[in-house]
Amino acid sequence: MSVTTIIIGYGNELRSDDAIGQKVANIINSWHLSDVESLAVHQLTPELAANLANVNLAIFVDAMMSSESENVEVESILPTESNMMLGHIGDPRSLLSLTKYLYGYCPTAWLVTVPGVNFELGDCLSSIAEIGINIALNKIINIIGRG
Numbered sequence: 001m002s003v004t005t006i007i008i009g010y011g012n013e014l015r016s017d018d019a020i021g022q023k024v025a026n027i028i029n030s031w032h033l034s035d036v037e038s039l040a041v042h043q044l045t046p047e048l049a050a051n052l053a054n055v056n057l058a059i060f061v062d063a064m065m066s067s068e069s070e071n072v073e074v075e076s077i078l079p080t081e082s083n084m085m086l087g088h089i090g091d092p093r094s095l096l097s098l099t100k101y102l103y104g105y106c107p108t109a110w111l112v113t114v115p116g117v118n119f120e121l122g123d124c125l126s127s128i129a130e131i132g133i134n135i136a137l138n139k140i141i142n143i144i145g146r147g
Contacts, residue, residue, distance in 0.1 A: 004056045005035060009023070010020045060111045062113055072114055115129070
């Protein structure tokens with residue numbers, strides 16, 4: 001079976017809870033789902049547009065400061081209206097826009113944000129982040145239709 005879904009978890013693994021996205025992507029990768037590609041990356045870059053152009057569904061996973069929300073948030077996202085291309089893409093919407101500009105197509109996309117409280121140098125996750133990762137995994141399973 002070909003890959004129909006891509007999960008891109010992004011963040012800095014050396015900044016404690018900022019690693020949430022990468023941790024989620026690595027866990028999903030360990031499940032060896034035949035039709036799912038899971039990438040753990042430091043940041044979103046233009047090269048990822050090629051990956052997005054070949055799937056039906058994209059799920060982006062990132063950390064957020066818990067003062068913004070205490071809940072794992074899931075939202076449907078669309079490409080930005082701008083075609084501005086930069087060396088590093090700051091957010092998933094811009095990457096979707098680039099994908100659409102380059103390939104004439106972008107997949108249905110979701111953004112999953114997981115609360116974190118510790119973004120200092122380090123490699124340990126807070127308990128809030130650990131709980132959020134488990135919730136995010138369940139939400140992602142539901143999005144890809146395996147729940």
